[in-house]
Amino acid sequence: MIVRMNDVIKRYNGDRLALDYLNLEIKKGEVVGLLGPNGAGKTTAIKAIVGLLAVDEGTISVFGEKQNGQNRQLRRRIGLVTQDVTVYEDLSAYENLRFFGKLYGLKGEQLKARIEAVAKLIGLSDRLHEAPKRFSGGMKRRLNIGCALLHEPELIIMDEPTVGIDPQSRNYILEFVKELAKQADTAILYTSHYIEEVQAISDRVYIIDQGHIIAHGTVKALIEKMQGDQVMAITVKHPAKATVLTLKAIPDIKEVSLEGDTYQIVTEPGVSVLDKCLALLAEQTITDVSNQQANLEDVFLMLTGKTLRDGAVD
Amino acid sequence: MLRFYGLRILKDYLGHIILIGLPVALITLMVMINAEADAAPNTAEAARYIGIVYIIMFQGFGAAYTFEGLEHDFFKSFKDRLKASPVNPMRFVFANIGFGVLISFLQSLVLLVYVVVVFGSRIPNLPLVLMVLFLGVVFAQLLAALCIFLLKKGSKAQAAITLYIIGGMVLAGFFFPLPANDLTAWLSNYSTPLAWTHHAVYGLIEGVYHEALLGTGLLVVATLLVGAVVYQLSKRVVT
Numbered sequence: 001m002i003v004r005m006n007d008v009i010k011r012y013n014g015d016r017l018a019l020d021y022l023n024l025e026i027k028k029g030e031v032v033g034l035l036g037p038n039g040a041g042k043t044t045a046i047k048a049i050v051g052l053l054a055v056d057e058g059t060i061s062v063f064g065e066k067q068n069g070q071n072r073q074l075r076r077r078i079g080l081v082t083q084d085v086t087v088y089e090d091l092s093a094y095e096n097l098r099f100f101g102k103l104y105g106l107k108g109e110q111l112k113a114r115i116e117a118v119a120k121l122i123g124l125s126d127r128l129h130e131a132p133k134r135f136s137g138g139m140k141r142r143l144n145i146g147c148a149l150l151h152e153p154e155l156i157i158m159d160e161p162t163v164g165i166d167p168q169s170r171n172y173i174l175e176f177v178k179e180l181a182k183q184a185d186t187a188i189l190y191t192s193h194y195i196e197e198v199q200a201i202s203d204r205v206y207i208i209d210q211g212h213i214i215a216h217g218t219v220k221a222l223i224e225k226m227q228g229d230q231v232m233a234i235t236v237k238h239p240a241k242a243t244v245l246t247l248k249a250i251p252d253i254k255e256v257s258l259e260g261d262t263y264q265i266v267t268e269p270g271v272s273v274l275d276k277c278l279a280l281l282a283e284q285t286i287t288d289v290s291n292q293q294a295n296l297e298d299v300f301l302m303l304t305g306k307t308l309r310d311g312a313v314d
Numbered sequence: 315m316l317r318f319y320g321l322r323i324l325k326d327y328l329g330h331i332i333l334i335g336l337p338v339a340l341i342t343l344m345v346m347i348n349a350e351a352d353a354a355p356n357t358a359e360a361a362r363y364i365g366i367v368y369i370i371m372f373q374g375f376g377a378a379y380t381f382e383g384l385e386h387d388f389f390k391s392f393k394d395r396l397k398a399s400p401v402n403p404m405r406f407v408f409a410n411i412g413f414g415v416l417i418s419f420l421q422s423l424v425l426l427v428y429v430v431v432v433f434g435s436r437i438p439n440l441p442l443v444l445m446v447l448f449l450g451v452v453f454a455q456l457l458a459a460l461c462i463f464l465l466k467k468g469s470k471a472q473a474a475i476t477l478y479i480i481g482g483m484v485l486a487g488f489f490f491p492l493p494a495n496d497l498t499a500w501l502s503n504y505s506t507p508l509a510w511t512h513h514a515v516y517g518l519i520e521g522v523y524h525e526a527l528l529g530t531g532l533l534v535v536a537t538l539l540v541g542a543v544v545y546q547l548s549k550r551v552v553t
Contacts, residue, residue: 050398072400080398084391090325091318099318103399147395 008058020211033202041211042191079153089133104151138169237285361433374479376418377458383410385468403552450511463547482506
């Protein structure tokens with residue numbers, strides 16, 4: 001076991017509960033997604049694993065050793081990709097990579113070889129001697145990730161590594177995370193509030209809300225929980241947030257959310273609520289009605305009553 | 315790691331221009347104005363006095379190297395990345411202060427060489443003068459660390475340091491002549507560490523060694539005290 005968190009509690013300012021009896025495990029060689037809205041406790045959980053903050057109760061073990069924040073040797077085996085881009089903008093990508101490699105004890109030819117390998121992996125081989133201040137947001141993000149990979153960590157922790165970048169760069173990052181995951185000994189903890197990212201790369205997923213793990217399992221297993229349910233999408237011209245509650249009041253409807261112009265309606269299997277919904281939404285001018293396959297987002301919606309969209313919690 | 319901190323501080327081109335170019339221009343201007351005045355001392359002596367005053371003043375402004383570096387490393391998002399590394403974070407504190415001291419002292423040297431070469435100023439007891447100026451730099455950088463550790467924001471630390479320098483220079487009568495009396499004489503020599511540095515340097519230049527020793531002693535005590543507080547605060551900041 002690479003990481004084991006048992007009933008971890010962390011309070012900020014004495015009372016605000018950031019982690020609420022959190023239990024989480026990461027095994028060797030697996031990619032674990034930690035999914036939750038902003039403020040759910042993802043970054044706090046990461047800081048606790050790395051040893052950057054002390055928890056109030058519970059235990060954390062990393063590589064079989066108790067994480068108390070004092071064991072610097074543990075940190076040699078962890079690569080942390082921070083949520084904010086943390087590179088020196090005025091110094092070249094090469095100097096940034098060299099600095100972080102040195103911090104983790106690399107030197108000489110080994111350091112040089114690792115810089116070249118990582119630069120290739122993150123697609124910056126030909127821009128290595130340019131300063132990141134001239135880079136696009138996506139390139140800075142890639143360099144930010146690269147700085148955490150030089151020492152070939154056995155555990156890579158990525159805290160929302162794709163926030164604020166274009167879809168093309170995001171895809172690039174996801175592709176090389178998949179490449180990393182193929183290395184049998186590397187475990188990856190990947191946090192995000194982009195459900196499709198977590199769904200695409202994770203072997204297992206933990207869903208966290210208000211500091212508590214509310215579900216975990218493989219993506220497939222989580223979606224299977226929803227398979228008995230029907231998800232219907234009704235798009236209208238004039239949506240109204242208040243209608244969500246009105247729809248929820250209809251018997252047999254389990255959950256309703258409004259995403260853009262579309263109401264997502266989850267019902268028990270074999271139940272037809274279409275007539276009632278159409279009648280209720282008639283005044284909003286219906287433009288489309290469809291049935292959808294359940295996905296991880298529906299799981300999240302069912303468990304939390306919230307949807308995740310670009311960081312905003314509906 | 316040291317190479318990286320060295321490169322980082324050397325890349326601060328604007329800082330170097332301000333901390334070398336500006337005092338060079340000001341020293342030149344002040345020496346020229348002084349040469350026009352009636353009953354002015356000879357240019358070399360005036361340049362020496364003006365040069366030492368500006369060296370001390372810009373040592374204070376050079377404190378920006380330390381508080382900007384420490385702010386970047388420990389009061390912004392970078393801190394998690396550094397603290398997550400296996401390196402003892404105290405080393406980053408020492409690297410910031412150490413390179414701040416080194417660069418600021420080199421700037422002081424450049425200014426001193428400028429007044430000696432361009433205006434022909436003589437600096438008796440040069441090695442001891444350099445030692446006192448070095449001590450002044452160490453104090454200024456430690457004061458910067460103290461300000462950033464207490465105020466937690468570079469802009470606030472900058473404001474505090476600027477207030478200290480301007481206030482110290484005015485109190486010591488370096489900017490405007492103060493009325494001659496016992497109080498202003500005392501303020502001129504002992505009001506702040508800026509005055510202590512100046513007093514010690516001029517004690518060495520004029521051969522008044524007991525005064526030089528007094529100024530240096532005060533500076534050493536202040537440096538040790540601030541250093542001890544900075545050490546304690548830095549332990550709190552890095553954990």
